[in-house]
Amino acid sequence: MTVPLARIVVPPPCPGLDMAAGYGWAQSSAVRAGDYVFASGVVAIDPASGERLNGTVTSEAHRAFQNLKLVLESAGSSLERLVQVRAMIYDRIEYDALNRVYRQYVPVGPPARTVWSVQIIDAFKVQLDAIALV
Numbered sequence: 001m002t003v004p005l006a007r008i009v010v011p012p013p014c015p016g017l018d019m020a021a022g023y024g025w026a027q028s029s030a031v032r033a034g035d036y037v038f039a040s041g042v043v044a045i046d047p048a049s050g051e052r053l054n055g056t057v058t059s060e061a062h063r064a065f066q067n068l069k070l071v072l073e074s075a076g077s078s079l080e081r082l083v084q085v086r087a088m089i090y091d092r093i094e095y096d097a098l099n100r101v102y103r104q105y106v107p108v109g110p111p112a113r114t115v116w117s118v119q120i121i122d123a124f125k126v127q128l129d130a131i132a133l134v
Contacts (some may be wrong), residue, residue: 002020004080016050017067021121023050030075030121035134036083037075042068042128043120052122057094060126061101065100077132082111084131090124092117098126 010030012018019041030039033127044053044060045081053063056114069079085106089098095115102110120127 005031010037010052010075011070013070016047017071018043020048025121031134032075032134037072037077037132037134039068039071039075039128039130039132042071042130043124044126049124050071052124053083054123054125056059057089057097057099057125060124061098062104064128065105065125067103068130071131072130075132079132081103081133082106082130083122084112085114086117086129087113088118088120088127089115090117090126094125 008031009028010032012029016022018025019029025041027040030037040065042064044055044063045067046053047049047067053060072078072081087098087102089095098115
């Protein structure tokens with residue numbers, strides 16, 4: 001007999017990180033399923049107010065990783081437990097700028113990763129989603 005895995009929607013750790021309430025995005029900040037947490041659509045916004053912090057790829061990547069850290073920790077995980085990161089940047093010419101920031105947040109044993117160059121909603125330059133162990 002198999003036991004069904006629980007699917008738990010993790011509440012946003014800060015009011016500003018509630019993208020559904022603040023921006024009308026149809027997403028949860030994170031969903032926990034079994035031993036994993038799936039974080040979605042993390043961008044450079046102020047976690048307290050939800051204010052957009054549009055800037056350079058470097059500044060947005062720092063804020064996105066700081067917000068990802070908040071989301072993962074609220075779900076019982078951490079940046080050290082990342083198993084996959086999908087990063088979106090607005091222009092592939094910014095790949096090295098993203099990598100410089102990325103190495104500061106995941107310096108050892110980096111997770112599997114994909115980077116896409118895409119047009120990101122609301123003129124953001126960086127967006128992350130991730131999977132981590134709980």
